[in-house]
Amino acid sequence: MVKITKSTRSLFLSCGSFSLSFSLSLLFPCCAFFAFVFFLSLLSRCVCACVCVRVSVCLERPDLRLGVLFPSQPQVFFSCSHVLTLFPLFIITSSFNSVCCIGAGYVGGPTMAMIALKCPHIEVTVVDLNQQRIDAWNSDNLPIYEPGLDEVVKACRGKNLFFSTDCEAAIRAAQCIFVSVNTPTKKTGLGKGKAADLTYWESAARNIAAWSTSDKIIVEKSTVPVRTAEAIEKVLLRNCPQEGVHFDILSNPEFLAEGTAIDDLTMPDRVLIGGKIENDRGTAACAALCEVYANWVPKERILTANLWSAELSKLTANAMLAQRISSINAISALCECTGADVSQVSFAIGKDSRIGPKFLNASVGFGGSCFQKDILNLAYICECHGLQEVADYWYSVVGMNDYQKTRFVRRVVSAMFNTIRNKKIAMLGFAFKKDTGDTRETPAIDVAHGMIEDGAKIALFDPQVPEEQVRMDMGEEAMKSITCYSKPTEALKDAHAVTIMTEWDEFKTYDWRAIYEVMHKPAFVFDGRNILDHAHLSEIGFIVYALGKPIDPFLKSAEGA
Numbered sequence: 006m007v008k009i010t011k012s013t014r015s016l017f018l019s020c021g022s023f024s025l026s027f028s029l030s031l032l033f034p035c036c037a038f039f040a041f042v043f044f045l046s047l048l049s050r051c052v053c054a055c056v057c058v059r060v061s062v063c064l065e066r067p068d069l070r071l072g073v074l075f076p077s078q079p080q081v082f083f084s085c086s087h088v089l090t091l092f093p094l095f096i097i098t099s100s101f102n103s104v105c106c107i108g109a110g111y112v113g114g115p116t117m118a119m120i121a122l123k124c125p126h127i128e129v130t131v132v133d134l135n136q137q138r139i140d141a142w143n144s145d146n147l148p149i150y151e152p153g154l155d156e157v158v159k160a161c162r163g164k165n166l167f168f169s170t171d172c173e174a175a176i177r178a179a180q181c182i183f184v185s186v187n188t189p190t191k192k193t194g195l196g197k198g199k200a201a202d203l204t205y206w207e208s209a210a211r212n213i214a215a216w217s218t219s220d221k222i223i224v225e226k227s228t229v230p231v232r233t234a235e236a237i238e239k240v241l242l243r244n245c246p247q248e249g250v251h252f253d254i255l256s257n258p259e260f261l262a263e264g265t266a267i268d269d270l271t272m273p274d275r276v277l278i279g280g281k282i283e284n285d286r287g288t289a290a291c292a293a294l295c296e297v298y299a300n301w302v303p304k305e306r307i308l309t310a311n312l313w314s315a316e317l318s319k320l321t322a323n324a325m326l327a328q329r330i331s332s333i334n335a336i337s338a339l340c341e342c343t344g345a346d347v348s349q350v351s352f353a354i355g356k357d358s359r360i361g362p363k364f365l366n367a368s369v370g371f372g373g374s375c376f377q378k379d380i381l382n383l384a385y386i387c388e389c390h391g392l393q394e395v396a397d398y399w400y401s402v403v404g405m406n407d408y409q410k411t412r413f414v415r416r417v418v419s420a421m422f423n424t425i426r427n428k429k430i431a432m433l434g435f436a437f438k439k440d441t442g443d444t445r446e447t448p449a450i451d452v453a454h455g456m457i458e459d460g461a462k463i464a465l466f467d468p469q470v471p472e473e474q475v476r477m478d479m480g481e482e483a484m485k486s487i488t489c490y491s492k493p494t495e496a497l498k499d500a501h502a503v504t505i506m507t508e509w510d511e512f513k514t515y516d517w518r519a520i521y522e523v524m525h526k527p528a529f530v531f532d533g534r535n536i537l538d539h540a541h542l543s544e545i546g547f548i549v550y551a552l553g554k555p556i557d558p559f560l561k562s563a564e565g566a
């Protein structure tokens with residue numbers, strides 16, 4: 006005899022609930038959601054029932070039908086059918102399946118490629134106004150050089166990663182929009198030379214407002230001044246022609262460093278998500294973005310904060326990192342005067358767990374598109390709040406960086422008998438750091454200008470920076486004194502001195518004995534990155550100047566330092 010069991014009852018219940026909610030939804034459309042849920046529930050229970058019956062027939066074990074019709078083991082039936090019910094609901098209600106990113110630059114390209122790689126269920130579209138850049142992203146010759154990036158892009162492009170100039174279509178389709186446009190320092194007007202220029206951000210926000218026809222989560226990926234989200238919200242709300250569209254703004258600053266972007270994105274120290282966590286919508290938006298990252302980032306590394314803390318954390322992180330470099334660079338100057346060795350000092354202080362060993366390499370100066378701009382921006386915000394002393398503290402970090410570049414040029418000139426007029430100075434490296442072709446704010450620009458002012462002829466080699474880029478950075482006038490070479494040997498032949506501007510690993514592997522042979526004597530090396538084997542170079546016959554290293558008293562007196 007067939008007993009009515011819990012399982013059978015649940016089947017009937019689902020059937021009844023679905024019929025009722027479906028009928029109600031014809032009268033009240035708001036009940037459609039419940040009808041949908043009960044439909045899924047019914048469907049999954051039917052699937053479970055069929056599977057149980059089928060298995061019992063195959064195994065000739067009528068007792069296995071008990072999952073549906075008999076009293077024992079109803080838990081199995083319940084568990085399976087619940088999972089089947091909840092799974093599609095989970096997929097529908099959780100995170101996004103379509104995101105877009107405005108800005109296909111050093112941040113937008115790699116970060117979106119990583120999301121596409123780690124979240125195959127999400128369709129990612131990266132848009133930019135710059136057709137050339139988008140064409141490059143769609144080609145075998147990506148617009149930026151970053152170790153490991155080619156492989157990631159190749160794995161997803163055309164599957165769930167797309168690059169396009171059709172901003173409107175991408176904005177309309179996306180549930181979540183990352184904004185990763187450039188936020189450079191203002192060149193003119195109020196706050197020029199300090200404040201962040203939010204022109205590109207505002208224009209992206211206006212486009213989002215104009216083209217959005219459904220609710221969107223807007224994610225600040227660009228580095229922006231604290232409280233930018235407030236301004237952006239106003240732009241979005243006041244410019245959206247569509248009634249009822251809601252925008253939730255999140256701050257999700259990017260901490261990747263160029264040259265190690267793929268490693269940084271694969272295993273970030275932390276992912277920071279700021280939102281209006283004081284209300285439900287903000288919390289839900291934060292949770293949805295957390296879920297995207299949770300596909301590959303350990304949960305304990307995903308931090309949530311309020312919007313303003315997240316925005317300010319990004320500026321503060323960069324300011325603190327740059328401040329460490331300026332601090333050790335300041336000490337490098339003192340080392341040269343006192344006979345201390347900055348590498349030994351860095352090593353010793355880095356062993357203190359409160360200080361740590363990273364970002365303590367003395368250099369010719371920090372470069373890159375971020376540090377200077379973000380410190381200036383931070384200092385300007387302090388000024389605007391009447392905190393002049395705080396602003397001055399941060400300005401001094403940039404001041405020390407400028408001093409280090411000037412000091413380097415002075416050292417070259419004074420060491421070479423106070424004149425470098427018409428001397429060929431080989432400049433190895435132009436990028437602001439190794440493993441990138443990026444030259445934004447590279448210290449090489451200021452050093453080259455300084456040496457040209459003193460009449461030098463610069464012979465430049467960088468493994469990743471093309472001549473057109475150098476031309477754009479230096480200007481036509483300076484290029485009259487610069488020759489770019491595609492082989493280091495050509496740059497070094499007949500040179501009077503070598504200056505190391507970027508810490509490319511290949512420079513360490515050169516045959517420095519052979520180089521010495523083809524250079525004018527005395528042959529000088531000025532190591533602006535402290536990467537070469539200085540003892541070996543001195544043994545070959547070079548006169549070596551390294552940052553923060555004791556200077557030979559004989560050389561010191563010869564140059565009158």
Ligand SMILES: NC(=O)c1ccc[n+]([C@@H]2O[C@H](COP(=O)([O-])OP(=O)(O)OC[C@H]3O[C@@H](n4cnc5c(N)ncnc54)[C@H](O)[C@@H]3O)[C@@H](O)[C@H]2O)c1
Pocket residue numbers: 107108109110111112113132133134135138172185186187188205206208209226227228229259260261262263374375
């Ligand atoms: N470069 C880095 O390593 C790094 C790291 C962390 C954070 N950031 C921050 O991320 C932001 C972007 O930096 P980046 O280096 O990727 O800049 P980028 O200049 O390489 O790229 C920005 C892109 O945005 C595009 N763009 C500008 N306005 C647009 C618009 N309205 N619509 C569509 N496209 C538009 C530009 O054409 C450009 O290609 C900046 O705020 C920067 O401070 C940069």
Ligand SMILES: O=c1ccn([C@@H]2O[C@H](COP(=O)(O)OP(=O)(O)O[C@H]3O[C@H](CO)[C@@H](O)[C@H](O)[C@H]3O)[C@@H](O)[C@H]2O)c(=O)[nH]1
Pocket residue numbers: 228259260261262263264323326330363364365366367368369370371372373374375376437438439
């Ligand atoms: O001990 C050190 C470390 C770095 N540098 C120089 O500092 C500059 C910046 O280097 P790095 O920070 O490694 O590169 P960025 O790509 O500029 O990355 C910084 O700026 C990004 C943009 O905001 C942030 O996301 C990163 O976290 C932050 O490290 C370069 O010129 C380096 O050569 C030194 O001189 N000494």
